[in-house]
Amino acid sequence: MKYRTLGKTGLSVSVIGMGTWQLGGEWGKNFTQPEVNAMFARAQALGINLIDTAECYGDHLSESLIGTAVKGQREKWIIATKFGHRFTGFMKRSDERDLPDVREQLDASLRALRTDYIDIYQYHSVRDNEFDNPSLWDFLKKAKKAGKIRHIGNSISGGLDLRYQTERSTDADVEVLQVVYNRLERKPETECFDEAMKQELGVLARVPLASGYLSGKYKPGAKFTGNDYRTTQDPAKVEEKLKEVERIQKEEVPAGVDMAEWALAWCLKHPAVTAVIPGCKSVEQVEKNARAAELVA
Numbered sequence: 001m002k003y004r005t006l007g008k009t010g011l012s013v014s015v016i017g018m019g020t021w022q023l024g025g026e027w028g029k030n031f032t033q034p035e036v037n038a039m040f041a042r043a044q045a046l047g048i049n050l051i052d053t054a055e056c057y058g059d060h061l062s063e064s065l066i067g068t069a070v071k072g073q074r075e076k077w078i079i080a081t082k083f084g085h086r087f088t089g090f091m092k093r094s095d096e097r098d099l100p101d102v103r104e105q106l107d108a109s110l111r112a113l114r115t116d117y118i119d120i121y122q123y124h125s126v127r128d129n130e131f132d133n134p135s136l137w138d139f140l141k142k143a144k145k146a147g148k149i150r151h152i153g154n155s156i157s158g159g160l161d162l163r164y165q166t167e168r169s170t171d172a173d174v175e176v177l178q179v180v181y182n183r184l185e186r187k188p189e190t191e192c193f194d195e196a197m198k199q200e201l202g203v204l205a206r207v208p209l210a211s212g213y214l215s216g217k218y219k220p221g222a223k224f225t226g227n228d229y230r231t232t233q234d235p236a237k238v239e240e241k242l243k244e245v246e247r248i249q250k251e252e253v254p255a256g257v258d259m260a261e262w263a264l265a266w267c268l269k270h271p272a273v274t275a276v277i278p279g280c281k282s283v284e285q286v287e288k289n290a291r292a293a294e295l296v297a
């Protein structure tokens, strides 16, 4: 594994982290605790030390599975979670960003994770006017002082212009940004990365496999079924992506290199990016994703 310093936080994070939306049950599979334990034990053995989860991957379900899996090993992990929603069903959430809601969510996340501190507490896809909330900034600062939070992060919605919230990061005590970044989605290169470097922010690249499409295993015409988030995506746009992936696979991925590993290493080439957080569904995927670190300079 390789490690990098996460901006001003000073935290040394593995360049490959664990994305865990999958554990909430919205990716065509429900997880048992023994399966999750095995994934995290293998990740730890491979040197991965960074976990990204959220309040609404199931109703604190992903956090709860992680809390049990890392019990007794808490200090070996850097855990990033988020606030701003309540899970209400498959691909359904209510927006909850008012102070009493966030206070409740923080305590619920600590309980689910079976910990007394969160390393990185992230805004979860909030709107610009919801981000500009001095009483929320003050609450988060106090939670930091109380030791419940070590650092504040901001996972900016992919649907927004990234500039507004990126520019205000330091004023809001935000030290880490999380953005959608992959070979098919390069918006952060123009809207966020220069400013992130100027402010010395850590950057986590989420959706680094473009929801799995950049693994190269899905061909044009692929269909998703059941409780898989990808059934909710526009089929025409998915088809367009799969055609582009096919072209990239032929023209850009070196012969003999696994495309998923190549796609993760591709994100890590940009100097602003600290780590990638691919979502994982099995021990095998954890192993393959960890192997991508070998392709990183």
Ligand SMILES: NC(=O)c1ccc[n+]([C@@H]2O[C@H](COP(=O)([O-])OP(=O)(O)OC[C@H]3O[C@@H](n4cnc5c(N)ncnc54)[C@H](OP(=O)(O)O)[C@@H]3O)[C@@H](O)[C@H]2O)c1
Binding pocket: 018, 019, 020, 021, 022, 027, 052, 053, 082, 124, 125, 155, 156, 157, 178, 206, 207, 208, 209, 210, 211, 212, 213, 215, 217, 260, 261, 277, 278, 279, 280, 281, 284, 285, 286, 288, 289
């Ligand atoms: N708003 C936010 O803050 C936000 C939004 C989205 C995601 N995130 C975070 O970012 C993480 C990553 O994003 P994501 O999970 O949406 O997308 P992703 O990482 O681009 O894709 C994950 C999917 O790719 C497939 N995969 C993973 N490793 C693979 C491998 N080595 N070979 C082949 N296929 C592989 C798996 O699905 P299949 O095997 O079923 O294809 C997996 O579910 C999430 O887990 C979450 O922690 C945050």
